[in-house]
Amino acid sequence: MKRRKYTCGLDAAIDVMGGKWKALILWSLQTGTMRFGELRRSVPGLSERVLIAQLKEMEACGLVHREVFHQVPPKVEYSLTELGHSLNTALLPLGEWGEKNMARIEAIARRGQPRS
Structure with missing residues (x-):
């Protein structure tokens, strides 16, 4: 997330989201608190390295809460903050x-045509 003055609300929202992974992580966390491994399995194609980086960014901008339990083995849980819940609602x-148009989008992609 960049530290700057935004030109509009969409500009701020896109800056917070910063790519496809954050939206998918938020979507997964809507069901409730998850441990790291559960979260990684819930988002196919997301590498451990990228998940760690995305979670750090999301925690820094107030979308995700990280709870560390000091025990052996270590336990960390992630959940949405109020801000994260409000973004999921949006x-x-x-x-x-996407659900309504998924088949059409996939068909266009299979034909190799530009999406419009």
Whole structure:
């Protein structure tokens, strides 16, 4: 997330989201608190290194809460903050749009045509 003055609300939201992985992590956490391994399995294709980096960024901007339990073996849980829940609520219509148009988007991609 960049430290700058935003030109509009969409500019701020896109800066917080910063790519596809954060939205998918947020979506996974909507069901509740998860441990690192559970979260990694819930987002196919996401590497451990990228998940660690994304979670750090999301914690720094207040979307995710990280709870460390000092025990052996170590235990860390991740959950959404109030800000994270509100962003997920805002993403819901986008997810619904994707569900509604998924077959069409996939068909276009299979044909190798530009998406429009």
